[in-house]
Amino acid sequence: QKEVEQNSGPLSVPEGAIASLNCTYSDRGSQSFFWYRQYSGKSPELIMFIYSNGDKEDGRFTAQLNKASQYVSLLIRDSQPSDSATYLCAGVRSNYKLTFGKGTLLTVNP
């Protein structure tokens, strides 16, 4: 099993809809998780980080962490065309190395 796996996508949603991005991880010792957004040809930029079980909200974005199920998700409410990008899930493993999923390409259609 890969260290961090994301639903492969691509994912396409209409403008104004909720986009749901999911990620599972294999290292039970992982403590910190991050969602990055990467536009084509650009470097990753942080959207949210989450360390504790439960939900964390920041504007239109909600990250969810379930350590028992080893599951991390990102919800984007009221999706906008500017949200169209590749979303990368990442977790810090027990050896302190950050591992990224391969990313999910999201397209928000006007």
Add this chain to the structure above:
Amino acid sequence: DVKVTQSSRYLVKRTGEKVFLECVQDMDHENMFWYRQDPGLGLRLIYFSYDVKMKEKGDIPEGYSVSREKKERFSLILESASTNQTSMYLCASSTGLQETQYFGPGTRLLVL
């Protein structure tokens, strides 16, 4: 604002050349990282450094070395470039190993 800069956006080198990629951060971060990003393989950690002169192998260190002589600067060295090292190279820095990593703009390296 955290700023991470990389010496080149694009680089073309020949097989067998020694290649230096430089990264500088201005936020006094302890930790610096080098990744490569390839289609279908995602971002993979090459090396990281948690202090000046300290380094640790990432997941794919073969064919690479690093140098961190000053806190703000982390160099990635390809001792003898090969075509399979053609990739996007991304540098990042963070305050702690469990903390957010901030990325530079990337260097797209083509080895001919």
